[in-house]
Amino acid sequence: MNPISILWFRRDLRLADNAALYHALRGNYPVLPLFIFDKNILDKLPKDDARVTFIYQTIEDLKKELQQQGSDLLVKYGEPEKIWPEILKEYNVKEVYTNHDYEPYARERDDNMAEFLTSEKIAFKTFKDQVIFEKNEILKADKTPYTVFTPFYKQWHAKLNDFYVKAYSTKKYLKNLLQIKHLPLPTLKEMGFEKSNLDFPKISYKSKLDNYATERDFPALDSTTHIGLHLRFGTLSIRKAVKDALEAKSNVWLSELAWREFYMTILWHFPYSAFDSFKKQYDKIKWRNSEAEFKAWCDGNTGYPIVDAGMRQLNQTGWMHNRVRMIVGSFLTKHLLIDWHWGETYFAEKLLDYEMASNVGGWQWAAGSGNDAAPYFRVFNPELQTKKFDPKFEYIKKWVPEFGTKKYAQPIVEHTFARERVLKVFKEALSNS
Template identity: 85%
Template sequence: MNRGTESSPLGTEESIKLKKSSSGDSGISIFWFRRDLRLADNAGLYHALKGDHSVLPLFIFDANILEKLAKDDARVTFIYQTLIKIKEAVQKKGSDLLIYYGKPEEIWPKILKAYHVKAVYTNHDYEPYARERDDNMAEFLTSENIAFKTFKDQVIFEKDEILKADKTPYTVFTPFYKQWYAKLNTFYTKAYPTEKYFKNLLKIKALEFPTLKDMGFEKSELEFPKIDYKDKLDHYAKERDFPALDSTTHVGLHLRFGTVSIRQAVRDAIEAKSSVWLSELAWREFYMTILWHFPYSAFDSFKKQYDKIIWRNNEVEFKAWCTGNTGYPIVDAGMRQLNEMGWMHNRIRMVTGSFLSKHLLIDWRWGEAYFASKLLDYEMASNVGGWQWAAGSGNDAAPYFRVFNPELQTKKFDSKFEYIKKWVPEFGTEKYAQPIVEHTFARERVLKAFKDALSS
């Protein structure tokens, strides 16, 4: 099957009729998995199972997204392997997982032709494409007299739930977090007991499952992090900034695709009394709130005057940064870790981001796009927020005149060069690249460029 065509698990017209009859005269509900790939503690699935109809779970490999990815993108493999586990679990309940590859706007009419659908349940998504997709889906399903019900699942608080007294969104984290924390209680962190209602899954015979090859993808051999962060929370605050230590949670991938519940993560942070990790989880929601209220910031500077900056955008230097050959070892170590693991230590994300946008005067959007293509845990809100923080153009960002000194960052967080030597084995030899730019010169250059733009 060629990439770009949808893979139909329904087969022939005869099998379509059989499946339509299996939904019964009363019809069925469909639960649409997206960024919530788990059966336990899933808000939308819980409400679907408690509804008036039997529930058929669905996942669509969205060609609108996947067609832009490399054929060996590891995130597709992760999703695929996770869906296999979900499929096996619901099959044990006498049901199955309906899976398609294609564009949702083309897939849904086929689903409605095959099944007597009365309601569609799903969970909220906050990124620009997802919002447009769901608005269109709501309009389409309403025109077909089908209810479209969506729920909050990937955050504790969303949209307008944390606002200033004047009902405007916070753009500074500290006051946002104070209200977020003050509002936090067991009501918001309690798990949804979906397992009590699995009997309401639609009883159906096994459905086909398109292969990665059917969809034009190859299996990635990248190793995915396990959900084993609890043991790290006791020393998270003390050790999280040191990249040579394996002291961060690596939970980003699982929060991104919903293989762990945010409610579970917050409960674990509270139980471990890890206030630092709890605040990190709140940062994630802060950036999602910013993206929701200021969707333009996904592509343009939050502080609009920063779009006046004249970037150098030197492609040779950008390639050196991408490949980890800038001659700044802590930067190069981070970029090589990213390229090999699909992950980078958060402290080093800040260092590499600052280096690209300030030392090299390359548009933060170039770096954001590169991270988007590589990070297993890529979330638009956090990635854009982090990049705009580093560049100085974001809300509550580092001031433009703050330029990370890679050498000082190394002395503070990798003084024994353990992290650097792991990822840059030629460090300290003649084979290692010379610095691409001198720090003092780069700092003076970026300060002038930013000052000129912001004063114009």
């Protein structure tokens, strides 16, 4: 068997501007691309999970692109720790290339893979690809990580230059792909999934950047970029997005892209925060955790129109406007006193653009338990948020058609009462810590 390298695709499903692919193609051996539908992840998902359909369609497109180069994508379904020994029997693998991932499961998987491949005398080479800056690249003067966004962003922005947004020019090296006949692709059905009928957003955001700063907070306007899904699975390069933000002088959008990296940095340095409160004293809060009220929140029947509109948008489309994400998160944790983990888990199941670092970070921000300078007594008033960001009820009427009629639900809790209750409960928990 002739020696080869393997490029292991994960959250970087594109040929253009892909760090690991670039380095693999410039390596010593022909490159066989690989994707594993990981049972360790898939077994926890509902059978109609739309993200699996999106990945599957992207894999089909990748196979076509690679076949045009005389190569193909090797696609496996199972547990990586069982699949890799099988691959090594099938191919004479000398090197494995892949891009970094920062989530707890991915870190454990890659540590195990590094150990296994090294024991087989196979080089395991990993690269930064899904962020501009990672791990220890942005630190305070005392070499500790930032835990507040603004100073993190100042340094992130100051360090940013052309070098960090330069694309990896893979195209001229594609001739170094392993020339191979068409390889099989397991069907969605064989993996136990159904095809989703949700619409996936296209990558077309440049026209929105000019007015992004002034329009992004108004959910009735289609003024946000919808690229979360594409950044999550790497169908869009973060270098391209940041470069486009710089060229458009869209500083607000640039800071949104940096928020994503801030939360990834937090998850890297404080992996416990994926499961526990970043500020540990918040684990002492006595949540009410009413299942009936949680169901009303999930279904969009709280009697608070902006909250209900957001939840219905999420349930029907797999996406929710970012301003509304903050409102519904604050409402669940502050008005209903329901543990942020419940909301985080629901979003993790429903959001097409679910990203563990950003989702956990956003929910802890809403609950007050996260790495944020704001005090716990920030409680969003849904009515004031509506007056400010949906004054004509356009967004609300789109998603809550019975709004303004007798059919619409009564408010599940009174705002002033809820605010006083949460302040009392939080104060008691935090004063005892």
